Amino acid sequence: MNKIHLGTGIGAAALAALHTFVGTPEVADPLLASTLEDRAEYINFFCWHIVTIVLWAVAAG
Known part of the structure; x- marks a missing residue:
């Protein structure tokens, strides 16, 4: 490993941690409390989780 x-792995892990532990309370939680249609809320929340998984996978790989 060079x-x-x-x-890159350390940077990706830092970004994944920031996304997970800072972004979730700041972005995802208010999104679920918004007045959007339920389907839109859940699709956005699903996408948030997919991005979280991908960021951690990049950091691990």
């Missing part, structure tokens, strides 16, 4: 891959 230094570029290590730096």
Whole structure:
């Protein structure tokens, strides 16, 4: 493993942690409390989780 891959992995892990632990209370929770139609809320919440999974997968891989 070279230094570029290590730096990229650390950066991806930091971004994934920021997305998960800061973004969820700041973005996802208010989204569910909004007045959007239920289907729109749940689709956006589903996409939020998919992005979270992908970010952690990139950080791990």
